[in-house]
Amino acid sequence: MPLDIINEIGIWISAFFILCVYSWLYRYNRFFKFGEHTLIGAAAGYYFVMGVRNIMNISIRGLSLGKYYQVIPLILGLVLYARFYRKYSWLMRYGTCFMIAVSSTIYFRALIVTHVTQQIAATIEKVSLASPLLALNSVVIVGLTVFTMMYFMFTNRFTSKVQGYDFINKIGRYGLLTALGFYLGITVMTRLAFVINRLEFLLFEWLRLPTF
Amino acid sequence: MSQLVRRQIPIAIMVILGIVLFVDFFFKVPETYVAITDEIKSFNIVVAGFALGLGVFNILEIHGKHISKRTPEQWYYSVWLIIVMAAFIITGLGFGIQAESFKFLYQNFFMPLDMTIYSLIGWLVIYAIYIAFRARTVETLFMIVIFFFALMGNAPVGAAIWTGFPDIRVWMETVPNSAATRGYYLAQSIGAIAMGLRTLVGKTRAGLE
Amino acid sequence: MSLGDKLLDIPEFYVYLVLLVLLVVPLIKPFGLPIALTETSRKYFNTVESLEPGTYVWVTHDAMSMTELEIGLSSHAVLKHLFQKEGIKIVIGCIVGEGPMFFEQTLKDVGAYEKYLEGYGTKYVYLPFVAGDEAAAAALATNIEKATGGVDYYGTKFEDLPLMQEVNNAEDFEIIFCVDEPGWNSVIWMNQWAVPYNIPMYCNPLAGVSASLWPYIEAGQIQSMLVGSKGAAEYELLMKAPGRAVAGMDAQSLGHIFLLLLVLMANIVYGSKKVSGEK
Numbered sequence: 001m002p003l004d005i006i007n008e009i010g011i012w013i014s015a016f017f018i019l020c021v022y023s024w025l026y027r028y029n030r031f032f033k034f035g036e037h038t039l040i041g042a043a044a045g046y047y048f049v050m051g052v053r054n055i056m057n058i059s060i061r062g063l064s065l066g067k068y069y070q071v072i073p074l075i076l077g078l079v080l081y082a083r084f085y086r087k088y089s090w091l092m093r094y095g096t097c098f099m100i101a102v103s104s105t106i107y108f109r110a111l112i113v114t115h116v117t118q119q120i121a122a123t124i125e126k127v128s129l130a131s132p133l134l135a136l137n138s139v140v141i142v143g144l145t146v147f148t149m150m151y152f153m154f155t156n157r158f159t160s161k162v163q164g165y166d167f168i169n170k171i172g173r174y175g176l177l178t179a180l181g182f183y184l185g186i187t188v189m190t191r192l193a194f195v196i197n198r199l200e201f202l203l204f205e206w207l208r209l210p211t212f
Numbered sequence: 213m214s215q216l217v218r219r220q221i222p223i224a225i226m227v228i229l230g231i232v233l234f235v236d237f238f239f240k241v242p243e244t245y246v247a248i249t250d251e252i253k254s255f256n257i258v259v260a261g262f263a264l265g266l267g268v269f270n271i272l273e274i275h276g277k278h279i280s281k282r283t284p285e286q287w288y289y290s291v292w293l294i295i296v297m298a299a300f301i302i303t304g305l306g307f308g309i310q311a312e313s314f315k316f317l318y319q320n321f322f323m324p325l326d327m328t329i330y331s332l333i334g335w336l337v338i339y340a341i342y343i344a345f346r347a348r349t350v351e352t353l354f355m356i357v358i359f360f361f362a363l364m365g366n367a368p369v370g371a372a373i374w375t376g377f378p379d380i381r382v383w384m385e386t387v388p389n390s391a392a393t394r395g396y397y398l399a400q401s402i403g404a405i406a407m408g409l410r411t412l413v414g415k416t417r418a419g420l421e
Numbered sequence: 422m423s424l425g426d427k428l429l430d431i432p433e434f435y436v437y438l439v440l441l442v443l444l445v446v447p448l449i450k451p452f453g454l455p456i457a458l459t460e461t462s463r464k465y466f467n468t469v470e471s472l473e474p475g476t477y478v479w480v481t482h483d484a485m486s487m488t489e490l491e492i493g494l495s496s497h498a499v500l501k502h503l504f505q506k507e508g509i510k511i512v513i514g515c516i517v518g519e520g521p522m523f524f525e526q527t528l529k530d531v532g533a534y535e536k537y538l539e540g541y542g543t544k545y546v547y548l549p550f551v552a553g554d555e556a557a558a559a560a561l562a563t564n565i566e567k568a569t570g571g572v573d574y575y576g577t578k579f580e581d582l583p584l585m586q587e588v589n590n591a592e593d594f595e596i597i598f599c600v601d602e603p604g605w606n607s608v609i610w611m612n613q614w615a616v617p618y619n620i621p622m623y624c625n626p627l628a629g630v631s632a633s634l635w636p637y638i639e640a641g642q643i644q645s646m647l648v649g650s651k652g653a654a655e656y657e658l659l660m661k662a663p664g665r666a667v668a669g670m671d672a673q674s675l676g677h678i679f680l681l682l683l684v685l686m687a688n689i690v691y692g693s694k695k696v697s698g699e700k
Contacts (some may be wrong), residue, residue: 045300051264053653077262108408110612115401122640146397155265185362187629191334253560326486369674
């Protein structure tokens with residue numbers, strides 16, 4: 001089958017699925033449910049294939065090259081599937097504990113440097129009294145950083161016993177509102193970009209409308 | 213014996229691996245040690261690969277039940293779901309992910325659906341902001357003011373309406389937003405480090421459920 | 422129901438309809454509203470422009486369907502620019518499963534695919550998807566061969582790829598470009614590559630996520646970023662090659678104004694009802 005016809009069929013299939021999903025904006029219906037189930041099946045199948053490729057590249061290839069210790073991750077991975085057999089589901093713990101140990105240690109060991117020490121250093125480095133604006137900025141930066149952190153970390157059981165802590169809580173809360181309000185204002189662009197992309201596909205690739 | 217094999221040994225594996233990887237990051241260690249930690253990380257990639265496949269078996273379990281029990285208004289959707297899943301697996305493993313058939317399935321079945329479902333958020337966010345952003349309290353009013361300046365500063369046309377909008381946005385993102393976000397990250401990171409230390413000393417229940 | 426009540430509770434259908442019209446019209450007939458350039462985009466562009474021949478560049482292309490909707494615009498622009506540079510050596514890595522499905526198509530769209538094929542193995546290598554998120558990034562940082570099993574995306578062994586004899590871990594690279602990231606993946610690459618190995622890093626996050634990346638830029642952990650679709654439009658203008666990103670900016674502007682007017686109108690009506698004592 002010529003490539004043009006295959007591409008055209010693909011565009012029509014894509015447009016059909018886009019309209020199935022957008023029909024939800026009117027109300028939940030069979031077309032949306034059809035699209036939803038297609039996506040779940042596609043995602044599960046796709047990630048299964050990518051997972052198998054990972055296993056083949058590292059462990060199976062390693063075994064073929066004589067690295068027999070590569071059988072260890074194969075066993076640890078296979079025991080994850082023990083969850084489907086109630087009697088042996090405890091075996092799954094070996095796989096999950098391995099993954100949790102590696103992932104969480106790699107994550108939190110980096111946090112100590114990137115999110116704590118370097119961020120504290122950055123806060124202190126920003127302090128500057130070279131001009132009134134810079135001095136104001138310094139006060140805002142240090143104050144908001146410290147008070148927002150305290151607002152998150154300390155519970156009411158502690159803060160209710162400390163006189164004047166309400167002020168710190170209030171500043172921390174306003175700091176959080178600043179970050180959230182700013183995030184919401186900026187994120188509108190992302191959400192609109194999502195919609196514009198789909199409209200561009202429907203208008204210019206499916207309907208082939210000209211631009212002026 | 214049962215507790216040893218079902219609980220203590222998995223926890224011991226977690227503690228030993230955690231300490232080994234922790235030391236590797238902060239201390240100068242011999243090359244053999246580095247080689248061992250490299251292998252541990254590559255093992256994790258393989259185990260993560262197995263975890264990616266869990267979804268398929270979960271789906272077969274849940275939707276297989278729908279098909280066998282002929283759940284009304286559901287079983288035929290489940291049949292279609294399994295057909296699509298099988299199509300991806302057969303083409304992906306049989307012909308490879310570079311084959312045109314697999315790319316066709318991905319570009320015309322997975323991609324448009326995934327993208328469009330995420331784009332629904334765009335429509336909903338506009339309506340949700342209109343409904344939710346009412347200045348009922350001083351704090352909401354404050355947030356709306358920040359939202360206004362962030363929106364106009366970021367909008368492409370904002371600078372054309374007033375040249376001050378981008379400047380205010382730049383000040384907001386580099387000073388108050390950056391400071392408050394940093395404070396939040398510091399608190400969150402200290403919590404995450406505490407959870408990580410619990411893993412290192414074996415006091416966590418994660419992975420044992 | 423009074424007019425005020427109706428304005429406070431406009432049915433979803435009408436809001437979506439007006440938004441649809443406001444987005445479709447400028448896509449079909451662009452107005453050409455001006456786009457101001459920001460410092461962050463200029464810095465990003467200047468860095469790519471000043472890359473010297475022989476520089477080892479680590480590019481991450483963690484594309485997902487969701488992020489491709491917005492970041493696809495900036496990743497197209499940056500990849501086009503990178504592949505225009507002569508003499509630089511690029512290794513592309515990916516820790517998101519969908520990345521491989523977008524990469525080659527992106528190169529074809531920007532007209533860099535021929536150059537990529539010509540220089541493959543000596544100047545460019547595309548690594549396979551590596552599962553495990555942050556643990557995968559950490560594994561790639563210390564030993565790329567072990568993390569990928571010693572093969573590239575096409576199954577070619579590293580022994581047959583001259584470029585992979587020159588690089589094997591993060592220390593061998595001089596700069597990082599996270600050209601297609603959901604945003605939180607930028608933090609992963611920063612945690613495992615940029616900060617531990619002191620490598621300058623540039624990223625293309627979603628506009629919404631960029632707000633939370635500012636502490637890292639202020640701390641010098643990330644050098645600069647292209648913020649969402651506007652960053653992509655600015656980059657296209659800097660490259661003097663306006664494309665899809667620039668074309669979408671008018672629709673973005675109208676969408677923003679529409680939302681702002683809705684919120685202002687709702688708050689004015691709400692405020693006046695509150696002042697007049699109505700419930």
